[in-house]
Amino acid sequence: MNELHSLLVSWGMYRGNSFLAKKDKWGHQETVKIVQDTEFVKLREDCAKIGTAKSDAKTIEKTLLLYKKLEDAYRQTKCTAAETKAGLSKVTVSSGLVSKVMLGTVGCLPLMIMRKKHSEA
Helix, strand or coil: HCCCCHHHHHCCCCCCHHHHHHHHHHHHHHHHHHCCCCCCCHHHHHHEEEEECCCCCHHHHHHHHHHHHHHHHHHHCCCHHHHHHCCCCCCCCCCHHHHHHHHHHCCCCCHHHHHHHHHHC
């Protein structure tokens, strides 16, 4: 969790009005649980083989599923009292945040996977 927090800080994800700026490293607990799930443990190896393996379709599906699960986990993050008072009922999750979490944890960018998927269609 410390490593993910440090990585996101170094990439500027805690600045300005980002919802992460109001959170501490414990805001990533659910994210870390998802990435460590047995379903995604081999994803780093599988993503490295994209384009060379017969299991590309499965890897693409798994990568997009991880993206969705991480996005949903961050969406479930509770708003601060000030945000609620300002009329916000849920946090806004950027694709940049989820992509950086994926790159830092499993070494795979969803954009690469999506491009490959669309080029095959």
